[in-house]
Amino acid sequence: MLRHRPVRIFAIVTTTLLLLAAVLLWRNPYALITGDFTRQRLAAGLSKASMQLGDDRWVYAYNDDAPAGAPTVVMLHGFTGSKENWFPVARLLRGRFRVIVPDLPGWGESNRIDGADYGFLAQSARVARFLDAVSSKQEVVLLGHSMGGGIAALVAARHPERVARVGLIDAAGVRFRDNRFGIDVLAGKNPFAVHDEASLERYLDTVFFDDAAKPAIPWPADRIYIARRREDAAFEQRVLDRIGRGDERFAPGENAARIRQPALLLWCRQDAVIDASALALYAQRIPQARQVLLDGCGHMSILEKPDAVAQAVIELIERGRQR
Template sequence: MTHRSLRLLAIAIPLMLLLVAAMVLWRDPYSVIRADFARQRMAAGLSRESVRVDDHLWVYAYSDDAPRGAPTVVMLHGFTGSKENWYPVAQRLRGRYRLLVPDLPGWGESQRIGGRDYGFAAQAERVDHFIKQVAADPRGVVLLGHSMGGGIAAVTAARHPREVARVGLIDAAGVRFADNRFGEQVLAGKNPFAVEDEASLQRYLDTVFHDARARPWAPWPASRIYINQRRGDAQFEQQVLARIGRSDESFLPGKAAAAIRQPALLLWCRQDAVIDPSALELYARQIPQASRVLLDGCGHMSLVEQPEKVAQAIETLIERGRTQ
């Protein structure tokens, strides 16, 4: 092959790769974000699996890299969130415990079925079935929930104590916390988390993060792809928010929490602008045996802003009184 042919080949191959990438992006724009999620998952040392539980297909990340007999930890994400929110914490717990990090039905990669109820009670029953089918730990699991996932975890732990040995509620929804802008907007029928353009995306990030250094960086075209995805989810988000934030089910987790007898953890951030830290004490009245952790310098996304301290609190919950 001549030098001229080699030079042409060196030009043609990158052009062909760019063309293929452009075609993939055109046919499936969200593949860019999925690829980054896969990178994050692998960096955390997690694998990916799917399973059908009743009528929903669940997608979850997991790690079985743990000592024999290690507890199983199940992590539930919050409203508009996904399993990826837990990866920084999961990375710090991997190797000590068996980890299951699902996308809740209706969210992320898991199946969404039109007309179904995705409120606290319905999701708690689905989580119970997921635990029975996938976790299969006769001692019960350590169930952790963030934000909306915290409310779901509280209901699950209260109603299914045989499946849940310990529970951790992190910045959890489900109680009537002190008024703040987020709560007022929810009660007024709005979705404070709605993302429709670059400005509302920035407002969303400003609301959930206190530490600017922890905020995810999403350059174009990822930011535009994410915005389009959230615009497509707007109706679903409002339906769920109406159920968990404005219905007779809004405070179900706080009421159900009175039945939680298991060892428990309540963890908040002092600067949480979504679920005001006053919620910690409201939950503590219902779960007096719970240990309480109030972090400083973080907002609603403690999982990402201070994952080391969150992981340490979870380890304390798991190891407290545990026999080998």
């Protein structure tokens, strides 16, 4: 009988853990997805922290394992995105630079205030305060993807003392060549809206060109994700109304002419969201920028071609620095 006791204890512990997991998922189904985000963060070698700045609670991933005096690379995600989008690039940069990857206020794990402004201008002011708080002494390299690229352009232009170098990746904020996404936005639609399985598939097909890079969202995670996006639909529409159709939709491009810092402009040729013609429009305003046009990827270059993006960022940082 004694020989069976370890097996019995193991069965009891296993059953208890499964019941606890079931209760947790019943109370908070989204924990299934955040649990996978935690796995991704740990795999990228990142820790997590939070910070309160005024009314905004920022949640961010970071890694401080870098040589003394190394620049701080801050990465801003795009519309409907989150800090996790940048993890493959962050993994390739950590150890060489200090890396900080926040959820922008209103998105991800950072807080959202009812009625607050989450457009380009308001977010750029928030990001400037965040940079002061997390990297007041180190040189800051600010990277932004999509909506985050528009925000990064504004911060670099309006707060040059806070940003030493800037990288705009598939960035919003200029009047690029018409495509289906842009036409839908101007018509008042949200092309990124997700409310069922078909719209989730359409969303992924829009932002990714490389099928191999598309994230697998198996059942029941797909249902949980769809439910969260349904809850966020009104918020997404308000933000898109401001950054896609409002008076400030071209503010990033208009302010970009004030950017004097070393800069990177990186696009994917097959971007079906922010057409690659945007690269040339930004380049007219930032003539000192290095231009990189990747092939075989869509809007999510940071997930489809993380090695190429990381290499371009390294070259941006190392170019012209004293050794």
